[in-house]
Amino acid sequence: MSRSVGRDGLIRHGRAAMGLEYVILEAWSQGFLVGGLIILIMITLANIRKGVLLHKLILLELVLSLGHGTFIFCADPTYGWYLSSTATLLYISYFIHNIVSWMKIKPFLSRLASTFFISTVILVTPYWVAEIYLNFEYFNGLGNDSFAFTRPWEVVVRDGWWIFTACWLMYSIKRGYDLTSIELVRISPRFGILLLCMLISIAFMVVDVAVTVSHVFGNEGVNPFWKPYIVFKCAADVVFLDDFKSVIDRLVMHTARLNTFPDRGEVGYS
Known part of the structure; x- marks a missing residue:
């Protein structure tokens, strides 16, 4: 019998292996994920501009992440196959997010x-292909538990570019503009929300890794902390849909207008 299947015939990493408290926790966190992403999708649709590839990629990233917030409603054996299928879409959204990060920070590189x-x-595409395969093996009792080992390393190929983008943005502002980040926040509170979303996302990323490595919730796939990480990471993409340099350049121009017309309020940019 497969190592991932118990003597009772139930998949060890399926929903039946989860206690009621874990089911409630996972359901709550998935509801947070789906609710947050739906709000971000509506905001994106309200601000998207026709023909802009970056805007379309951000929308696609959000849509692909949605499915992985619904697998808790499935029973075994559908649970494992549905979880792994939506995880595949989530991994694709991770890949798209890194492309979005590249497009947003590219003018500063x-x-x-x-x-x-x-x-x-x-x-790093081969890693994601392997992760998709190992995820299916792990959550469907196919005899390979390697996913428990590879999952903590996911952060390396998932978030390295995201962290670099956040740090390089701050450095580029300090190096290339007469404004500090605090002054930009005063001019546009939306920029402050962008920075806050970045910081919160990175904080939840660290907690996610710590919880995964220490097996706080065992190996049953329960981990509520990566859901807020995704929501705030995607929110950082949605606050300003355009690349960072275009946004900051327009904010700088707006500052000049504010100095001439101090009664004008905050400017709104995609």
């Missing part, structure tokens, strides 16, 4: 740095 950024994003 040299040609060589930009090429290196997107090349490394593409080079």
